[in-house]
Amino acid sequence: MTEIPKAYEPQSVEDKWYDFWQKHGCFTADPKSAKPAYSIVIPPPNVTGMLHMGHVLNNTIQDILSRKARMDGKEVLWLPGTDHAGIATQVQVEKALKKEERKTKYDLGREEFLKRVWVWKEKHGGIIINQLKKLGCSCDWSRERFTMDADYSRCVQKVFVELYKKGLIYRGKRMVNWCPVSQTALSDEEVEMKPQKGFMYHFKVQVAEKVGQASRLPSAEGAKENSDANAARSLGRRDACPTLVDARLTDTWLTIATTRPETIPGDTAVAVNPKDPRYAHLIGKHIVRPLPIQLPREQKLIPIIGDDHVDFEFGTGVLKVTPAHDKADFEIGARHKLPLVDIMNANGTMNDLAGDSLAGLDRFEARKIAVERLKELGVLVEEKPYENNVGYSQRADVPIEPRLSEQWFLKYPAVAQSKACVEQEGSADFQIGSMGNDEASRFGNRRSAKMRFHPQRWAKVYDHWLTNIQDWCISRQLWWGHRIPVWYRGNEIYCGLETPQGEGWQQDPDVLDTWFSSWLWPFATMGWPEQTPTLKKFYPTTDLVTGPDIIFFWVARMIMAGYEFMGEPQFALPDAMPFRNVYFTGIIRDKQGRKMSKTLGNSPDPLVLIAQYGADALRFGTMRSAPLGQDVLFDEKDVELGRNFCNKLWNACRFRQMVGGTTGNEEGRMKNEEGATAAEPSTFNLQPPTFEVQGEINPALLTSDDKWILLKLDAAIREVSTALADYKFSEATAALYKFFWSEYCDWYVEASKAVFFSSSRGNEAQTEKTETSQSLLKSAAAGEVDARKANTLAVIDFVLSHTLRLFHPFLPFITEELWHGMGYSTDMPENQGGKTIMFAPWPKAFDADMKEAYGLGDSDLELAQAKYHLVTEGRNLRRVGNIQAGKKVKFIFKPAVAVTPHDAEVIRLLLNAEALEIVADHASKKGTPTARTPLGDLFLPLEGLIDVAAETVRLTKELEKIQAEIAKVESKLGNPGFVAKVPASVLDEHRQRLADWQGKLTHAQESLDALKG
């Protein structure tokens, strides 16, 4: 007989089964299958990234959904892949290059550098994929995609060309978010606002009146065609402002407030609100720009303009306008045709136009120097600490610099459709709970229905974003990414998939934003633009599982791309939306609620956890602590809980093996440590089980415990199925946990020992004493005993085989191991994966026929429940009597209803009693600890005395508690409104409760009296 170890050892099990699944093609989706489709595309992790807890949460959920769908009989495609992650990967390689070779990418040149990135990708790209496999993810690896695969790249370029031809992609000189570290433009979404401590500087400037020809002054410059183009044209390599030569100083000074004095050399106007009585009369005059300091007569003059944008309550009411370095100022500049003076370099240092004292300095260093210059000039009026929000580059974590540059932009397509397709909370067709556990609600019948977000509240965020979107800056000044399919020759421009014919064409040096490739993910991975079988079968996908942090970056854009490119007639889709449901996970935080981050070092390595506790434990722990859409505080304790749970499951199966080896005799008993040797396989392995699976349950032999556990199983199947259909993973795990541990193990397994260990001998010990007990308890015939044992085994097999299936989506490895080890797989038909729990049917809740066949009814539930209640009360008597848990004692039971021998034996066993003496008319001595229950009264006769004082205190306290409860219920029942309006069932419940409490009151009072007497 193969011994199985006492504790579950995941390490030796997990790789074995993962290999098995892969070898048998269990994860491979077949587009030709007749089964209904279920599909998920993975949010592609960064190709060179490492698995973190966020991935664990995310991918465990996807795996649960996929595995559940397979068991539901769906043809499942979980499509995996990785993202080239433009900036992130390029930065990684640049860092390595610097560290290892002390070189920059420029030293290598574009071509060579890209070779290095590919080498890097090949070397590190597989890591995260293998980590996902360790976690148990059932992705179809035969379809793994990378956003820079040749065919994927073609999709990206095709999309670019199409959108260009539609006029949705255009090139323009605009204000963009510039990252001086990465030296590239960024989209608005890649900018994060952060509060920053700095200073608000007030400085004064002198007003001048023009004397020269008006035409030389910018304020008088005639309006030209388009402001954008105009502004772009006037972007200076030189500072075009007029000088003091043209004007005369006055005695008037204006005070200006700014947080960025280093940009003064780029100012080309000051603005006031035309409605501001303090300054309105100055509009049209000029001021002398204090920086850069120049010879007095060459000091630049800039106009005072009136603009409604200026808030005259803020600062001094005078705004310096720096059109080349501030988005709002740029717009003011455009309105007033101001020249642009760009005083910075791409790397965030100041250029020559900033003046000798600032040129070459970093922008923050320049700020300090500019302040000093203002002090020297005697114009700095005030300098006070100030906190404002500054846009940071998400990637490089430095303040972005608004910068005018030539970039490619996309006017978002299909915005209206994308907005309309997502169901908003409170909309007519949205009903909470409409999901039910009907699988159709998640896929089949939702053709015309809307896309649903879970939790729903994100729909509002999504809607708000779509309402306010600006054009998307899609070009990046990077090397790693999809090259923009545009070529230039002189003034000619060509956009197409192939390099244009002829000499002298130069391709645009920029690449596309990473998200410009990932927004095509749901269909580009399935073979778009061809109508592949995969695309036909699996698009639109069923579920998307991702974090809310990329709702704009990715989710919204995928929806738009779906409508734009899958909405074309040849795909003949009733609705081109890329997915039916979007589940937003929470964000994993550490115990203190901080985000996981590398710098804090608070992010545990999931692989270490897997090695320590097992992948199933990690999955279970994560799911158990991750409620719908709420952030998750990660605690290793949760994983420990998962491990403990796996161990419990393991041992429950060991128990089955022990009692089932040979029915009931001593040889069937399992040995402990000394039985197993190191040479023996430490797992069930694939060997045939050592016992026969008991297939048939004989309804006639079912005990109250059997019926109880079957009904509890039924409830668990319902709960878990419903919870999963509603994406409530923590609820599902909680239900499973409760069923398996608190119901099956704690009660059923313990009760079953009455059948296996003591049914043939136990009753005699307790029946000698009285006639009554003899008439109640007839000793069973030997054959009957064996039949009963077999039947109990059948119930156990039934429950375990269902339980393993319920657990499989959560705990794929241990359930597969036990499925084979217990021999349940032999019950399942052959399928594509051979014998595996992966394709075993998802348990169905019992229907009326089944309940009738097994004779299951509510009364069975109540009987067993009453029995367990009696046991709990009885165990309490030990405490009252100050008797140790392990000490064998005799209880006396005075039944109120007829009790079967089996039930009596269960009570004895669970009480850990030496004997349970059944006396129909027992009259106890005063002071005997007594438990009164609907099933009957239980007495613990004591030889010694109980601690009267302590017991008096306890009883008094209990009495008070009971009285309080009674008062509560009585006041309700005494309330005419309550009685009149409440449904009868509720009323009955309350009456029952009152009766219960009153019974307890009487008992407690009697006990107290007995103590005193």
Added chain:
RNA sequence: GCGCGGUUAGCUCAGUGGUAGAGCAUUACCUUGACACGGUAGGGGUCGGAGGUUCAAACCCUCCACCGCGCACCA
């Protein structure tokens, strides 16, 4: 400023109008033929505050406080 979450046991969190729940931690007892990664029994909560609706409120409504997160920002 606008919007969204949250506030329930020592901790982390469930709980959609009718007896306040779980896990961890904690106390006592138990190594009893699956499991000490275990078992048994306990202790611990005026459900952030104030009003309102209701026969009945942790739950619905209003206001307030505090914590967190988005979005938008004025130099």
